Amino acid sequence: VQLQAYGGGLVQPGGSLRLSCAASERTFSLNALGWFRQSPGKEREFVAAIRWNGGSTYYEDSVKGRFTISLDKAKNTVALQMNSLKPEDTAAYYCAVGSRTILSMIRNSAGYNYWGQGTQVTVSS
Numbered sequence: 001v002q003l004q005a006y007g008g009g010l011v012q013p014g015g016s017l018r019l020s021c022a023a024s025e026r027t028f029s030l031n032a033l034g035w036f037r038q039s040p041g042k043e044r045e046f047v048a049a050i051r052w053n054g055g056s057t058y059y060e061d062s063v064k065g066r067f068t069i070s071l072d073k074a075k076n077t078v079a080l081q082m083n084s085l086k087p088e089d090t091a092a093y094y095c096a097v098g099s100r101t102i103l104s105m106i107r108n109s110a111g112y113n114y115w116g117q118g119t120q121v122t123v124s125s
Contacts, residue, residue, distance in 0.1 A: 005117060034095070
């Protein structure tokens with residue numbers, strides 16, 4: 001599976017950005033699609049995930065109510081709408097796909113077997 005993420009940039013605190021990630025693989029290979037982020041000197045952390053079948057969503061506590069993950073099945077694309085951005089949201093954001101992601105691993109990077117390149121999000125005035 002090839003993943004292409006785009007949409008990062010520089011935004012002021014309180015602003016919004018929309019990240020998108022297109023998967024090349026056909027839908028039967030996709031089980032869970034997720035977003036993770038990593039800041040310099042920190043480990044990669046879970047942000048949000050969505051099930052291909054059923055559409056169940058999962059969020060890291062600090063982004064609940066501000067970020068929304070969604071699917072466009074016709075385009076094999078997962079998007080992350082980020083509102084009310086804060087400086088602490090600054091990071092490289094990575095999309096990921098898991099072909100056999102079980103529920104207990106959906107917030108764990110080890111539960112995903114395909115990764116896109118990062119797209120930088122910088123929140124600063």
